[in-house]
Amino acid sequence: MATTITTPAADEACAYCDSRIFAHDPVCVRDCTDDCGSPTYFCNYACLSAYVDEENLMRGDACEWDPDADGCC
Known part of the structure; x- marks a missing residue:
């Protein structure tokens, strides 16, 4: 499946603070686990991080690193 970039x-x-992203x-x-839907834009990584924390998006989705395993997940 191809993804179009615009x-x-x-x-x-x-998406978090309503500031203009290009400022x-x-x-x-x-x-991309849901058909690579429309992109969501954040003005910086701090807003993305705050959004992920507030929406609890890391719960159950993060890899646990095991130095003896091949690969992450």
Whole structure:
């Protein structure tokens, strides 16, 4: 499956704080476990991190590193 990449609008707002993303250092993320839907834009990694924490998105999704295992997950 191919993913199309497009540049967001100049006035695209951050999904977390509603600031214009291009006024900062924007980050684009997609949920590719659900058909790589529409991208979500954050104005910086701090907003992305806060969003992940508040939405509890890491619970059950993070890898546990095992130095004796091959690979992460």
